[in-house]
Amino acid sequence: MKKISFTLNGEPVEIYAEPVEMLVDVLRDKLALTGTKIGCRAGDCGACTVIVNGRAVNSCLTPMGKVAGATVETIEGVGTPDHLHPVQQAMVDNGAVQCGFCFPGMVMSSKALLDQNPNPDSRAIRTALAGNICRCTGYTKIEEAVAHAAHQCCGKGGCHD
């Protein structure tokens, strides 16, 4: 075990973990942050998506050795029940919310996109969400919600808080 320091949802964290241990397991089992889900453990489903150093990543494929010194955001750090993040609010407003298994990852991928690109076009949104799999329904409402979060709906872009 090594002591690994990183920033998690804005707070400094120090934890003992094996460098080859996967971030998703540390989040869920050692830090009790179970909003990040485990689906395939193979980088295929996106249920485990978190943001590391500003980029959406599959935490099931992210060893703790790479997390040392990094900035990590999980769904627990995005919005609050009383003050949803604009992406979360747009998902609610557009009827795009899906199950608790796939949806945290979709929110994280969407947030990472808008953090990097406040005015994504349809292709950019689809590309950002391509790694987040749901076999239950379509993606149209989710794509619309991300566009609304960016205020593409009013043609101004990036005008929300």
Ligand code: FES
């Ligand atoms: Fe990580 Fe499926 S659990 S991509």
Ligand code: FES
């Ligand atoms: Fe969550 Fe389909 S996997 S709604």
